[in-house]
Amino acid sequence: MKTSMTVLLALVFTGTLTAQTLSKTERKEAVKYINWCTKELKKSLKGLSEAQLNFKPAADRWSPQNCMYHIAFSEGALRGALDQALKAPADPKAKAELKTTDEEIKAMVVNRTNKVKTPEPFEPEKTGFKSLAEAVAAFDSKRAMLVDLVKTSNADLRNHIVTLPVGKMDAYQFILFIAGHSNRHTQQINEVKTVEGYPGS
Template sequence: MKKMFLLASSILMLSFLVSDNTISKKERNYASKLLKDTEKGVFEQVKGLTEAQLTFKPAPDRWSVEECVKHIAASEEMMWQMVDGTLKQPANPEKKTEIKFTDEQLVQKIEDRSNKVKTVEKLQPENIPLKNTEEALDAFKKNREKLIDYVKSTNEDLRAHIATMPFGSADSYQLLLFIGAHSNRHTQQIMEVKADPNFPK
């Protein structure tokens, strides 16, 4: 009986040790909600649009709705590869002091469209090998669902893996939030296209 008690205590202690290295329930819920809400936002904004509406460009140097969706889909995959690559590197918690943004501040910064940023060549719509909006949405949905499942189940110590980004340092958990915020940034762009006075009726 004593041995059983000691074994149970050891397992319980081990479970606490393991859970200390994972993101909290609150963090999981926050990231999951952000990813779900921003996925829903993309689909809501393109629902029912005609081919003419999807391909309308407000100006030669501005993207159409379809181009925005292609960019969102391609970025989703590329940014997950970036997160995965960061997690495969040795943990570097000593760099936590380099992180200057809270989670909420990071999301707000990425979603803020008043700060214009030119994307990398690979993620320019003309360089993305997705044929149309439907194919892009399928790819986006597939990758986003995988990401949400990952957030709900991962035991990785996301806070201990820090990456240096163009906007500053961020841990792997924040990079997951970045993905959700990024899709919302371009959902806002889609809304801007739809608000153009010349948008097809």
């Protein structure tokens, strides 16, 4: 008994019983996915004229600029939810009950056959942005912080749980969700470009 206690104390003080951090592979894959989503978003907006940016397929549909306002606001709001989850205690028991894989999370968030009603604060006109440049700058700042978190955080991202209306996921999966959310609306921007009446310039 005395020997066991001595070993336990030794493990504690040498840091062996610290929180489980991400593997190099997990960090690499997340950063790769985040950067790809960012690149696709920027590509979808590149070179668009004012007429193209503000074109709406219908009165109740979003323009490319509307989409960017929503993406930028959501990036900050979702990061806030992530930070709150990381402040709460890790919950390995809740993690063990999660069955959704990382790939399923990514597929779910970009699947635009699943229509979701946007909460009012996330509506483009409610975000407070006044220009595309302002929204892009806000997005770039938050996205850089997300990449930095993945690269440097020692938090136990696999055992902190985030609860959303769509279900529960671990914090690492939620990071993938945040990145995928921008890609979901990148698809929407690209869909707008195919609508009849979209300006040629």
